[in-house]
Amino acid sequence: MNFELTEEQIMIRQAARDFAQTELKPGVIERDEHQKFPAEQVKMLGELGFLGMMVSPKYGGSGMDAISYVLAMEELSKIDASASVVVSVNNSLVCYGLEKYGNDFQKEKYLVPLAKGEKIGAFCLSEPEAGSDATSQKTTAVDMGDHYLLNGVKNWITNGNSASTYLVIAQTHPEKRHHGINALIVEKGMEGFEVGAKENKLGIRGSDTHSLMFTDVKVPKENRIGDDGFGFKFAMNTLEGGRIGIAAQALGIASGAYELALNYSKERKAFGKTIADLQATQFKLADMATEIEAARLLCLKAAWLKDQGQPYAQASSMAKLFASEVAMRTTVEAVQIHGGYGFVKEYHVERLMRDAKITQIYEGTSEIQRIVISREVLK
Numbered sequence: 001m002n003f004e005l006t007e008e009q010i011m012i013r014q015a016a017r018d019f020a021q022t023e024l025k026p027g028v029i030e031r032d033e034h035q036k037f038p039a040e041q042v043k044m045l046g047e048l049g050f051l052g053m054m055v056s057p058k059y060g061g062s063g064m065d066a067i068s069y070v071l072a073m074e075e076l077s078k079i080d081a082s083a084s085v086v087v088s089v090n091n092s093l094v095c096y097g098l099e100k101y102g103n104d105f106q107k108e109k110y111l112v113p114l115a116k117g118e119k120i121g122a123f124c125l126s127e128p129e130a131g132s133d134a135t136s137q138k139t140t141a142v143d144m145g146d147h148y149l150l151n152g153v154k155n156w157i158t159n160g161n162s163a164s165t166y167l168v169i170a171q172t173h174p175e176k177r178h179h180g181i182n183a184l185i186v187e188k189g190m191e192g193f194e195v196g197a198k199e200n201k202l203g204i205r206g207s208d209t210h211s212l213m214f215t216d217v218k219v220p221k222e223n224r225i226g227d228d229g230f231g232f233k234f235a236m237n238t239l240e241g242g243r244i245g246i247a248a249q250a251l252g253i254a255s256g257a258y259e260l261a262l263n264y265s266k267e268r269k270a271f272g273k274t275i276a277d278l279q280a281t282q283f284k285l286a287d288m289a290t291e292i293e294a295a296r297l298l299c300l301k302a303a304w305l306k307d308q309g310q311p312y313a314q315a316s317s318m319a320k321l322f323a324s325e326v327a328m329r330t331t332v333e334a335v336q337i338h339g340g341y342g343f344v345k346e347y348h349v350e351r352l353m354r355d356a357k358i359t360q361i362y363e364g365t366s367e368i369q370r371i372v373i374s375r376e377v378l379k
Helices: 007-034 039-047 066-079 081-101 104-115 174-180 231-267 279-307 313-343 349-358 366-377
Strands: 121-124 140-143 147-158 165-171 181-187 193-198 209-220
Touching: 007 039, 007 066, 007 081, 007 349, 039 081, 066 081, 066 231, 066 279, 081 104, 081 121, 081 147, 081 165, 081 181, 081 231, 081 349, 104 165, 121 147, 140 165, 147 165, 147 181, 165 209, 165 231, 174 181, 181 209, 181 231, 231 279, 231 313, 231 349, 279 313, 313 349, 313 366
Parallel strands: 121 165
Antiparallel strands: 140 147, 147 209, 165 181, 193 209
């Protein structure tokens, strides 16, 4: 085993850390308060190569490995999970899906601007009645010969309004159930495509989460990814990699909260000593540090398996399950260590606690991860 990072990986981690501190941190509380999408910061992330990290340079990407991606996601998420989720969706779900399963035309037209950060992508699977049960797609894509006629509603779509390119999962052959589902590339501005109101959320409030409505949207046949009926498999395979991104986001939220709590405990005095001198605080910090390190190793192992071309479904689900639950526990304890100040926005930890919750829900709830893991171990 080799636990050492390469020089390039260390540089990428440092670049992400510097960006988070200098560009994300200054306005993060205000963006959360006003539900403001970090448009300027996302544009800069694109220019720095963070929106197409793992895409081949042939298609405008940075050609980095999944380990570098995890390192960058952790650092960005320590400060602003609303910005890091844009990085995660664009990399793990949209760019990855297009590069692995798209044809040359689709890669040239859609992947290149996405990888360069010139455009942002969205992954559209969830519906009002199809969250965890992704087989129950009510959005339909009727085959009309040279195009599909798309009708339906998608819910809780990250980058819902800021995206230009949408990967939409829809049912073409209901009688075939999940074998009749297709993945279509939809462009913003296509006639009949509307973006609904922004969701008013508990956490990641800077991220623009919207419902999308499709009414007789004509999608050219050339915009279908893979063979007819490949859509469900496309979605599930893509989500395997997406879970590494969200696991790393959860890890970052946890480690960000831990660092704040650790520093605060050394400054805050009670009963004539710092609260870091109290065993009750020391034990909390010990548990937080241990769980975060375990989550980090799970994330890195899943990324390493992906880089090696080995199966990583079980590893990515384990990483997401554990890291998201660690994020929730750690942020709650971080607020507790801060005491009354933890309840105040300017100390950041209450926001991290709110942001942590979504990591247990999106891209497969903790319950779904347990189903995936149990299926793998029972094979």
